Amino acid sequence: MEPRGNPKLLERFAVARLQYTVNELQTQVDHDRNLMPPVRKVFHCVADESVLTVKIAGFKTWVSEGFITLAVPFCTLDALDDTKKGTDAKNVNSRETIRYLERCQVKPIRGAKVLSAGEMFASWTECEQFRLPENSAPSPSPLMAANGNGNGLGAMLPPNWIQKILSSVLYKIHSSGERRSLSEDGVEDPVILVTNYEELRNWAAAFGVQAVDLSTIEQMIDTESWDFQSRKQRYEASMNPVSPTSSGRGGRSGSFSKGGGRGGGRGGRRNSRVSEQPIDPEFSRGNNSATSYTLRGPPPGGVARGRGRLWEP
DSSP, X not given: OOOOOOHHHHHHHHHHHHHHHHHHHHHHHHHHHHHSOOOOOOEEEEEOHHHHHHHHHHHHHHHHTTSEEEEEOHHHHHHHHHTOSSSSHHHHHHHHHHHHHHHHHHSOBTTEEEOOTTSSOSXXXXXXXXXXXXXXXXXXXXXXXXXXXXXXXXXXXXXXHHHHHHHHHHHHHHTSOOOXXXXXXXXXXXXXXXXXXXXXXXXXXXXXXXXXOHHHHHHHHHHHHHHHHHHHHHHHHHHSOOOTTSSSXXXXXXXXXXXXXXXXXXXXXXXXXXXXXXXXXXXXXXXXXXXXXXXXXXXTTSSOOSOOOSEEO
């Protein structure tokens, strides 16, 4: 009869074998990932007038550089139109934002668009399906309480202006059908609501929408820029490894150059014969005196032939 094995021991062997296989697969995946060029993360932003009237020049630069894609809700145009008159920085930025968005309509700009009136849900009831169970309602505010509809749900509904913006954002996330860029892990980059209104950010969180203020998105873009450059350098280093002997000739790391260094010239070290004749002053150069140079004597074989200096220090 064949001896029966220890079940616990066999189970440990099976677990160890499985762990070994998992480690091998992970190593292969990491290796294959290192062979792929790094992909820059793109932030898909929906911005309202609270940030556009502060830093429209920055948003235009980020769009042109491919750092972000910019979508502006249609209802935001009304808010921009209300603040376009005046000489303050907010008024100037409002006018510049309106001109920029008009150019997007006439001649599309890659990475920037205005969400049309049809790119939102027809009613707020359709948006309620995306409310997170653990966030049934943010802390009530005067604006929320003033938005009553006679059915006792006034404190649980956001103000109308927030409903319009969130409706556009939720539609873009869940129903637009657009394909967003993928991260290196194969996951779609999320849609981010950029607003300086804290109340809007709180309501967005209740519906699972990532919302940040202007300073936060600036930090996110800067951090991604540095991280992308670091990944790019590591990838280029892995694709073009530098050999330790490639910096110099014949395996030397640039210690000596051709014709120079210890060899003293093309032919190596020369045993010059110093002439006892006086030095002609015309051979002196610069601040050196004539005594710092000596004429070479004739070679042992007779007349000197070949190349070389007429004097040596």
